[in-house]
Structures are given as C-alpha cells and as structure tokens.
Amino acid sequence: MSDQLPFFVYGTLRPGLHNHARYLAGRCTRIRPAVLTGAALHDGPGYPFLLPDPAHRVVGELLTLRAAQYPQLLALLDELEGCRTDGTGLYVRERLPVTVRGTGLAELAWVYLAGPAAAARLRERPALIASGDWTLPHGTTLPG
Known part of the structure; x- marks a missing residue:
C-alpha cells in the first residue's frame, strides 16, 4: 500500500482558505468534496x-497531491499541524476511510486528528461544531 494517500482537509487547508493558498494551491491534482463519518x-x-x-460526521475535501512534491508537502503539512512522530503533537495523522460525496465510495486518506493534549481539553470542554463544516457559521446544522 502506498503512503501517498490523499489528504482529507476540513479547516484552514480547505480550498479558498488561507493555509490552502499558502501550502497547497497549484500542488493538487484532484480536489473532491468528501465526508468523514465517525x-x-x-x-x-x-x-x-x-x-x-461515532455520532457525528465532518465535511471537507479530499486532496490528491502531486506525486513529485508529495514527500516535501507531507513534511510541510506535518510541521504546520504540529504532528510529531511520537504521537504527542498538536495533531496526529492517521489513515482513515473517507467517503467521496456524490459517489458513496470510501477511500483511505490521511486525516489530522486532535493530538492527546488537545483531545483531553476538548473532552473536558467540548467546542462541537454541530454542522460538521468549519466553513459554515458554527450554529448551523446540516440535514442528515
């Protein structure tokens, strides 16, 4: 299995947002709307x-990066996300199945999840975005 998986992005790395423009614009071969359940x-x-x-889902995009730039972009994104190899960073990167919207097909992708310290804080004081879509006003909910 290749480690050059697409990335599921759900925050500032989404197309149209500042970190996408800074790090990923022009470096993607494919951008597809996607949903991460669970x-x-x-x-x-x-x-x-x-x-x-298991009760929620997150809306974002599935980005396929240019193969020739993949190792450099992976390192850059890990640094941006504070992802450490020992799993203690701000985020941890995991392989998870993500569903491409409109197709129902699931694909393995890299997903950045809250690291241990951030996860513990959020379990104590949740800041749930009910819509699952960071680009919408945070009080918005989406139908099923």
Missing part, C-alpha cells in the same frame, strides 16, 4: 480539531 468537529483557537465520535 468524527466530530470542534472549534479551536483559529482552526478546528477532529475527535473520534
């Missing part, structure tokens, strides 16, 4: 976090 979206200090949660 995770809840929580508001953070200017960026969101994901926590595993």
